[in-house]
Amino acid sequence: MSGRVVVLTGGVGGAKLVLGLCNLVAESDVTVIVNTGDDFTHLGLAVSPDIDTLLYTLSGKANTHQGWGRADEGWRFMEALSSLGGEHWFRLGDGDLALHVLRTQRLGRGEPLSTIITDFASAWGIGAIILPMTDQRVATRIDTDAGLLDFQDYFVRRRCEPAVRAIRFDGAPVASAAPGVVDAIMNNGCRAILIAPSNPYLSIDPILAVPQIRAALAAARAPVIAVSPIVGGNAVKGPTAKIMRELGLDIGPTAIVHHYEGVIDGLLVDERDMPVRLDIPSACADTLMTNLDDRICVARAALDLADALR
Template sequence: MILALAGGVGGAKLAAGLSAVLPPEQLAIVVNTGDDFEHLGLRISPDIDTVTYTLAGIANRELGWGIAGESWAFMDQLAKLGGESWFRLGDRDLATHVERTRRLAAGESLTTITAALAGAHGIAHRIVPMADDPAPTIVHSDEGALAFQDYFVRRQCAPKLTGLALAPHVRPSTAFAALIDDPALEGVIVCPSNPYLSIDPILALDGVRERLKARGVPIIAVSPIIAGKAVKGPAAKIMAELGVPVSSAGIADHYRGWIDGLVIDESDRAAVDEIRDMRLLVTPTLMRDDADRHALAEAVIGWVQQWHLAGANPISAPKA
């Protein structure tokens, strides 16, 4: 069984690729909820919805979020009435948030609701929230502390990020904890999501980083940086503001001591000489279409399988 950690657009793309090449019983996708928030009286889970819509084949590929062919009558009317319209909720997307909020109020867990909504879209693979309890990410910036969506959407990541306050005392969801302890676990794949905003909140949960490492299975991350740029989102901007090299070597530094291998794009082959203490897989990582997603998923899964066939200690395995 492969455990994928994901958040946002890049994570959703690889998660979709993995779901296309692995049967449901061999893949579970744990999704960041650090950017969840309440808006207009509704519980919004942006990363969960992005992963769900992407696996369902209905995601808006142009925007990178929401549902393809969406209409915006609700938002247009809300703006006309003077309501808060900075966070866009499409008419079809709105149904997801209404139903999630209703079920939460009825006492259901976010895990149960996420599984039910995925099932309604015909998704057989497991999509699991990192936590059932709120675990908000707070952004520290040159303008002070900001709620995540205020920074990410309302301010379009314009303030300079100086640090993040995560939720280390929040427990992982029961389903996530069970996946960590599952005897069938063969490897952990860190999808090419923003390391700071999407993956770190998952790893910051109580005991998660240590428990995953203790399993002794290969932990492989896919770099979200290609040729010094982020494919989408503010990862490159954040790295620069924190004084981290905007490169695959910078990603390796961020995950060093926890991951066993890093997947980098062919355009970053020169990084092989910079990253000397972990195994590297050099392969195309830009996912422009379904074929790219499947190819990257197969490459990463194949790498995990090679590790097991070699019977090698992942941290000491030679570079590819």
């Protein structure tokens, strides 16, 4: 079966699914809508962590061992910055700086983020369409037992240690979807819309908080399939399970279905979490993505579920 595939994604885990998908269907048939709630200005530079992770992953430049940033990265900038007393809790690699410096320069000229990212992807030979969820400013902020924290303060500086009470997405209610986002979701040629196994609360919710995107997903003809971020009653990486505990949720596929209610038509569940009784159609697979074959298998299982629901 052919047709375009749309993926909603956050950072590392989502990028793995997208890479699998791009090795399963034609890369040019893939549109990725990326969370920008993590974006922030650091040292005066505009940083877009989730978009950059995707750029590095799809262009073969990612540091797969570390889980973020570029392979073969250097740290002379950080060393010099520290020697000058600059803030060093958020690490910017020497090569990585090129994206931030160029992005900052072009945003400063008034260019929209979506145009800049299209150019970056094109320069690096990426065939998939990468779209920020919005060209406007949305800032994920975390209400915790240590106070209301900016995302990177919570995520990087405090290593997700404060307990989460609530999460908000400043600017999202008044943000417009970036050009191409709603079209991609509503397109008649769209075969499936996948929600990557990124953190639902930190990485996917900001995307769903943009009103045009939530409305488009509700109206889309294509099936919307989430890949569960839970593997064997836990999260593969990152604070998903910890946040679910702190929010008083059971860590399992049922809570994920409940969370995405009104948005998804089906859930791909990890085989370790079976059997489970869900209110919506589901399929199961080994969703742990260690190598490229795993990533392709998970993408295939998600697409198969979507195709079965058409």
